[in-house]
Amino acid sequence: MVKAxxxxxxxxxxxxxxxxxxxxxxxxxxxxxMSIAGPSGSGKTTLLNLIGCLDTASAGEIFIxxxxxxxxxxxxxxxxxxxxxxxxxxxxxxxxxxxxxENVSFALSLLGLDSSxxxxxxxxxxxxxxxxxxxxxxxxELSGGQQQRVAIARALVKDPSIVLADEPTxxxxxxxxxxxxxxxxxxNKAHKTTxxxxxxxxxxxDFAHRLVLLHDGLITKNGAGKGGGR
Amino acid sequence: MKFLISLAWKNLSRYRRRTIITAVAxxxxxxxxxxxxxxxxxxxxxxxxxxxxxxxxxxxxxxxxYWAEKDYKIIKYHLDNPADxxxxxxxxxxxxxxxxxxxxxxxKLVESEGSFTIDVAAIDVQTDGKVFKLQDGxxxxxxxxxxxxxxxxxxxxxxxxxxxxxxGEEVIVLTKTAAGSYEDLELTxxxxxxxxxxxxxxxxxxxxLEYAKLRLQIxxxxxxxxxxxxxTADSAAExxxxxxxxxxxxxxxxxxxxxxxxxxxEFIMLxxxxxxxxxxxxxxxxxxxxxxxxxxxLMAVFERVKEIGMMRALGMKDRSIVLTFxxxxxxxxxxxxxxxxxxxxxxxxWMVDVGIDISAMIENMGNIGYRSAGIFKxxxxxxxxxxxFIMGIIIAGSVAYFPAKRATRMQITDCLRDK
Numbered sequence: 001m002v003k004a005x006x007x008x009x010x011x012x013x014x015x016x017x018x019x020x021x022x023x024x025x026x027x028x029x030x031x032x033x034m035s036i037a038g039p040s041g042s043g044k045t046t047l048l049n050l051i052g053c054l055d056t057a058s059a060g061e062i063f064i065x066x067x068x069x070x071x072x073x074x075x076x077x078x079x080x081x082x083x084x085x086x087x088x089x090x091x092x093x094x095x096x097x098x099x100x101x102e103n104v105s106f107a108l109s110l111l112g113l114d115s116s117x118x119x120x121x122x123x124x125x126x127x128x129x130x131x132x133x134x135x136x137x138x139x140x141e142l143s144g145g146q147q148q149r150v151a152i153a154r155a156l157v158k159d160p161s162i163v164l165a166d167e168p169t170x171x172x173x174x175x176x177x178x179x180x181x182x183x184x185x186x187x188n189k190a191h192k193t194t195x196x197x198x199x200x201x202x203x204x205x206d207f208a209h210r211l212v213l214l215h216d217g218l219i220t221k222n223g224a225g226k227g228g229g230r
Numbered sequence: 231m232k233f234l235i236s237l238a239w240k241n242l243s244r245y246r247r248r249t250i251i252t253a254v255a256x257x258x259x260x261x262x263x264x265x266x267x268x269x270x271x272x273x274x275x276x277x278x279x280x281x282x283x284x285x286x287x288x289x290x291x292x293x294x295x296y297w298a299e300k301d302y303k304i305i306k307y308h309l310d311n312p313a314d315x316x317x318x319x320x321x322x323x324x325x326x327x328x329x330x331x332x333x334x335x336x337x338k339l340v341e342s343e344g345s346f347t348i349d350v351a352a353i354d355v356q357t358d359g360k361v362f363k364l365q366d367g368x369x370x371x372x373x374x375x376x377x378x379x380x381x382x383x384x385x386x387x388x389x390x391x392x393x394x395x396x397x398g399e400e401v402i403v404l405t406k407t408a409a410g411s412y413e414d415l416e417l418t419x420x421x422x423x424x425x426x427x428x429x430x431x432x433x434x435x436x437x438x439l440e441y442a443k444l445r446l447q448i449x450x451x452x453x454x455x456x457x458x459x460x461x462t463a464d465s466a467a468e469x470x471x472x473x474x475x476x477x478x479x480x481x482x483x484x485x486x487x488x489x490x491x492x493x494x495x496e497f498i499m500l501x502x503x504x505x506x507x508x509x510x511x512x513x514x515x516x517x518x519x520x521x522x523x524x525x526x527x528l529m530a531v532f533e534r535v536k537e538i539g540m541m542r543a544l545g546m547k548d549r550s551i552v553l554t555f556x557x558x559x560x561x562x563x564x565x566x567x568x569x570x571x572x573x574x575x576x577x578x579x580w581m582v583d584v585g586i587d588i589s590a591m592i593e594n595m596g597n598i599g600y601r602s603a604g605i606f607k608x609x610x611x612x613x614x615x616x617x618x619f620i621m622g623i624i625i626a627g628s629v630a631y632f633p634a635k636r637a638t639r640m641q642i643t644d645c646l647r648d649k
Binding site (some may be wrong): 049052054055074075078079080081083085087089091096097106107109110 | 233237240241243244536537539540541542543544545546547548641642643646
């Protein structure tokens with residue numbers, strides 16, 4: 001499903017070259033609920049960005065559904081993200097002028113579906129993430145947890161192969177964060193969608209069924225997680 | 231596409247204050263553009279009208295030498311057979327009148343405090359009204375029009391004030407006859423002209439043609455035959471027709487047949503120069519509006535870099551993102567242009583209907599080039615209104631392109647990290 005083969009990523013800041021990833025190889029299968037964890041600066045967001053085709057590797061290769069992503073044009077990468085990848089961001093990143101349902105519909109509209117299908121699917125996914133009755137609220141009329149639920153609905157509504165979540169609970173209190181993780185876990189089971197989320201929070205790591213630990217741009221652990229949280 | 235337009239429209243209402251400020255900047259630019267253009271056009275049209283009705287007439291036939299020495303108006307170079315010219319013109323369907331135009335030194339006969347050089351025209355009282363509207367320049371309290379064959383003169387009201395002359399008083403006009411000798415014309419002021427043409431009011435006098443022929447040793451001659459045709463007519467075509475009608479007459483090769491554009495070429499050049507200057511002002515207004523819109527759109531784009539990053543992450547193509555911002559800018563341009571059009575329309579309406587009284591300014595400044603003495607009025611220019619409206623929208627849309635394009639060139643990860 002997703003494969004990273006000896007992936008390296010260097011950033012140049014002024015005259016200093018920072019080796020964010022120093023040769024990471026990893027395979028993720030369909031339906032996994034996986035966390036990429038590690039302290040700040042370990043390279044977890046960089047790895048997530050590379051898997052999400054938001055950035056390009058300095059060396060090595062990323063494969064999605066067996067296809068290498070290097071060499072693809074900007075438009076081809078946009079199409080790949082549109083069709084196969086869903087994103088959940090730390091700060092939700094909802095469009096403030098759109099209601100909850102419009103934010104969710106936005107992702108589907110990009111696929112060119114007709115408006116009635118878009119509306120129907122968006123309503124269904126919002127109900128699934130527990131936002132029935134709040135569809136017409138604007139982001140600033142929703143709590144942080146509710147906004148993140150909208151973001152998850154937006155990522156899932158187009159039935160992507162993989163949902164990538166970068167520190168999805170970092171801006172939430174621990175109770176709400178747990179609720180969000182439980183929701184993601186339920187959706188992972190229900191939709192068989194692969195979830196890959198980054199975190200540095202041990203509580204969040206405990207939810208992962210598989211845990212990949214990064215340190216200084218290298219994988220230090222790659223194995224089963226506790227799953228289900230504490 | 232529908233979604234992009236809807237998103238752009240929602241963003242316009244989301245940043246209401248900024249939308250209003252930018253729209254107002256565009257509106258002011260558009261309104262000023264429309265207003266200034268209408269004003270210039272109105273001034274030019276009134277000047278042309280006043281030239282035609284009081285100064286040059288639509289076209290003239292003159293002796294070539296008279297035209298060559300036009301600044302001195304030497305009546306020695308006159309047309310010998312103006313009546314034949316008029317007859318030929320009449321046959322071709324044109325109304326015309328004869329004039330003897332010359333320079334004269336005018337002063338009061340009694341208690342003179344000085345003299346002025348003025349343009350004097352000896353006019354055919356019977357036919358002058360077919361071409362000129364001098365009679366409209368005399369209201370009841372300002373006396374009456376001259377009578378044929380009498381030693382009478384009508385002069386501009388401003389000139390009368392400068393001379394200290396009142397109705398019924400005598401003046402002397404010193405000039406040269408066709409034979410080259412000096413002649414004093416003692417004339418009674420019977421009317422004061424108050425026309426919309428400041429040059430007429432300030433420096434002109436009109437006497438009887440019959441009387442002038444008697445005193446200026448010109449025989450049956452005249453310096454000009456002034457020809458009437460419609461203000462809206464194509465003067466080049468009319469000139470061609472007039473020349474065709476006259477070319478069989480004896481002496482034709484010594485004549486100039488000119489329209490008002492040639493007769494008032496100094497004004498035309500001045501108007502063109504002023505129009506050029508005004509275009510620069512209009513251009514500056516547009517530049518200010520463009521900078522205002524660019525700045526706003528730049529802010530709009532860079533405030534939403536994170537949003538742009540998110541949209542790109544979700545798979546929105548760069549082209550669609552740029553289009554969203556262009557639609558947004560076009561929306562602002564549309565609102566601004568509509569407001570500007572409305573303001574420009576009402577300003578122009580007021581200027582067409584009421585106008586600005588510049589008589590005091592003319593009195594103080596003298597000749598400002600435009601032949602307008604009283605109320606300065608604008609003229610409708612629908613073409614400019616449509617152009618300004620479209621221009622507002624196109625400029626707004628164009629200036630949004632570059633900042634939006636620049637934002638899409640950023641790395642998505644940098645966009646998402648943006649604070």
